[in-house]
């Protein structure tokens with residue numbers, strides 16, 4: 049494997065394509081999954097290195113970047129879907145249609161330990177498990193690549209969703225060529241958070257409640273879409289905090305617990321090979337006040353004809369095309385990687401020192417001095433953009 053530790057995106061493709069089965073994904077010192085190769089059985093076939101999406105040639109990335117993307121504001125016609133989803137409920141709209149037609153859907157679900165796994169479903173009753181953003185890195189089990197490809201080989205429809213790097217990994221697993229049944233929808237992604245920090249937070253909350261976590265929602269709209277909450281339900285006791293209050297969400301949104309590779313993501317601007325990107329239509333107050341609401345609105349960026357056709361089949365409560373320029377105002381994460389917080393490495397050092405146990409991250413949020421704030425703003429300006437704070 050020729051990928052530096054800080055560059056690996058943790059997609060797990062190398063494990064899936066190793067003919068010797070000598071690669072395992074194991075947590076690194078910050079709790080992110082990274083490949084570990086058992087050199088004693090490696091036959092140097094180089095499949096892992098050649099297929100790794102991080103090793104793509106710039107020309108390949110350029111060829112995958114959509115030439116003429118279109119940006120849409122969209123809200124699902126099903127108010128229940130909108131309430132249960134993160135944004136405007138476009139993912140469940142797309143997924144329901146595929147499942148109703150006998151197809152399958154891939155997306156991220158919690159497992160029984162509240163870890164997040166990329167999961168394949170064929171039953172509409174399970175769709176709710178894939179709904180809502182889980183702000184923690186999801187692991188892709190190696191067999192999922194094969195199972196998902198099998199669906200396509202059988203001539204069935206497949207909706208494959210995930211972060212841009214996960215979409216790029218699946219595309220590379222399939223190899224070149226067209227798959228008429230495949231629709232890929234990436235989430236607009238600013239970064240993924242450490243599974244170890246999330247796990248420690250779940251354990252900590254269950255400890256406070258004296259009862260295990262029974263339900264978790266990162267995008268609970270109880271206080272509205274703009275003020276979304278992280279809610280953990282522990283045996284009827286609800287731990288509910290808006291993203292501004294929740295220490296976990298503050299760590300995540302300020303890029304203190306993000307994967308290192310996310311700071312130089314190679315899959316921006318739809319270059320993952322996705323047919324569309326799904327995100328939140330933030331900053332509507334500024335862009336189009338008449339379209340603003342607090343129940344949730346999606347930003348859908350369509351990259352291909354297939355993506356456009358799939359979106360056209362959805363039923364909307366509201367939709368409108370906007371010029372691509374608004375993406376820069378609403379959602380810079382589509383275009384740019386988000387730089388890590390200046391104290392990111394300090395946070396992980398303190399977390400490791402604490403035995404990978406949750407601790408009050410208060411000191412990492414202490415107000416910086418005026419000079420430090422100005423310096424940070426200057427460097428951000430130099431880097432070419434304001435730091436995105438929202439997921």
Ligand SMILES: Cc1cc2nc3c(=O)[nH]c(=O)nc-3n(C[C@H](O)[C@H](O)[C@H](O)COP(=O)(O)OP(=O)(O)OC[C@H]3O[C@@H](n4cnc5c(N)ncnc54)[C@H](O)[C@@H]3O)c2cc1C
Nearest residue numbers: 133134135137138139155156179180181182209327328439
């Ligand atoms: C880690 C992460 C970061 C994000 N960052 C941004 C951002 O910066 N700006 C923005 O506008 N939108 C971001 N989003 C996307 C946004 O939160 C919604 O997921 C998206 O708008 C789809 O919402 P929906 O209402 O259509 O349906 P939902 O039902 O909310 O759709 C959820 C979708 O997200 C996928 N998903 C959930 N968790 C994960 C995960 N851990 N890994 C991979 N896929 C996952 C599901 O498979 C499904 O496709 C992010 C999502 C994730 C998971």
